[in-house]
Amino acid sequence: MKVIKVKDYNELSKVACEIFVEEIKKNPSLTLGLATGSTPIGLYQNLIKEYEKGNISFKDVKTFNLDEYCGLERSHPQSYYTFMHENLFSKIDINLDNVHLPRTDGTDLEKLANEYNELLLQNQIDLQVLGIGSNGHIGFNEPGTSFDQETFVVELTQKTREDNKRFFNSIDEVPTHAITMGIKNILAAKKIVLLASGKAKAEAIYKTVKEQPTPDVPASALQLHPDVTIIVDEEAGALL
Template sequence: MKIIQVPDYEEMSKRAAEFLLKKIKQNPILTLGLATGSTPKGLYEQLILDRRKHGTSFQHVTTINLDEYIGLPASNPNSYHSFMTENLFRHLDIPLSNSYLPNGEAADLQKECARYESIIDEKGIDVQVLGIGQNGHIGFNEPGTSFNQTTHITTLAHSTRQVNARFFHSIEDVPKQAITMGIASIMKSSEILLLASGTKKAAAVHQLLSGEISEDFPASALHHHPHVTIIADDEALSIFT
């Protein structure tokens, strides 16, 4: 695991954007695994800025997102479809047909999980961007999830729903389930870029860097992956350093 320590969220976002832009320049037909949430928002802003400044084209890039809530229509402002459209896709030239998210409204959700995993297998993710939950989740793989799981239906931990309630009117409105890439799906990607910012992530980052591997702490599976880069700011690394 390579750890890059940066002073703050802005620097984390800039370094992450440089990391991805370099990869896209080397390989314009890159497949990117993407995350939602507060962590990658700054990275997405930097990618949009770069497009405006330098005209970088993402025309041949494919994106595959980690997860989507079950039961929220794609048009709901809190769906991850909406998050990605608002915060990234509508600002870039990625053809919509090249962007994949799980369908949380599929009539047959098990079938949807299998379909999504086959997309991951067919495209092959070159770089997967990850945030980390305060409980160590990656994607929506909550503590206790088998490292062998591929894309599956997950029940969100109460603590995850509490943390994500900030985007909804109340915790009751936060969906209880989601479709998420599994740990095994994430581990198929050639390279992983995990981002962490802020004191709220310090305990999780500390546990990750302790090196102990356990299904009770999903992010620890990343120790089995040969190409992981972590860009974390001073606050996220405050217990470690």
């Protein structure tokens, strides 16, 4: 596990982008694992700039997102499908047939989770980006999730719903469930980059890096992976 400490969020986003650009140049048809939330937006903005400069192309890249809310249409402004299109896909030359997020628009959510899991088993992720929750969650794998967990339907904790309510008009509008890659799926990636910014993430980062791996801190499972880079700004890395 390699930890890179940088000054601030802008530098964090640039360093993450450099890793992505290097990997895409090495393998223009690689498979990326992508995340939503505020943390990777700077990375995506930098990748768009690199694409606009002609340094990289996404035309042969495949992508798989970590998770998606249940109960929202793909066209809903707060769906992760919409988030990815607004923050990345609509601004690069990616083939939308190569873009994958969990389908959550059917009645049999378990079946949809299993279908996404099958896709992941058929497509190993070359480079996975992760954020981290203040409680150490990765994807929607909350504390207590087994490290052997594969893609599943998860009931969102009150804390996670509170954390996400700023994107909705009220807590009542925040979905109660999501489909997420499990920790086992995340660990199947060849290379993982975790990004953390701000003092609210400092304790989770400390536990992820310094304490014994435990399901109580889902991100600590990353200690079991052979190629993980954690990029933190000064605040998120303050306890290291």
